[in-house]
Amino acid sequence: MSIHITTIWKGNMKFESTNPSGHNLFIDAGPENDGHGEGYRPKALMLSALAGCSGLDVASLIKKMKLKVDDFKIEIDANLTEEHPKFYDKVTMEFHFFGKELKEEKLQKAVDLSVEKYCGVMEMFRQFAELNIKTLFHNQ
Secondary structure (H helix, E strand, C coil): CCCCCCEEECCCCCEEECCCCCCCEEECCCHHHCCCCCCECHHHHHHHHHHHHHHHHHHHHHHHCCCCCCEEEEEEEEEECCCCCCCEEEEEEEEEEEECCCCHHHHHHHHHHHHHHHCHHHHHHHCCCEEEEEEEEEEC
């Protein structure tokens, strides 16, 4: 399967990038790097892609398993190396589930399936970063 995107320079440090979904996004540097902060930072966008990829897997599995979850969020903390080219060498990803009737074992299975089998972005990150995955349950 081939995917094509086009990224167009909009002047200064800003770019507009197409997406197969039909939704474009802007990429820009922050003021500290001569940008105006009018778009996503490329490396942070990678972390959002990781959370989004795994989040979609887990949301789909929650639906298939007919689990009751009031809320769900993913938090990521990543360490960027000091030397160029700078990249993430350590990534901690926390899955937070909120609800009154959380089936922790099944939710953990959903997370594990995403982390170990389904999330392609996770597999890409494994090539260059140490991953630490945590699942937290908040029974309300």
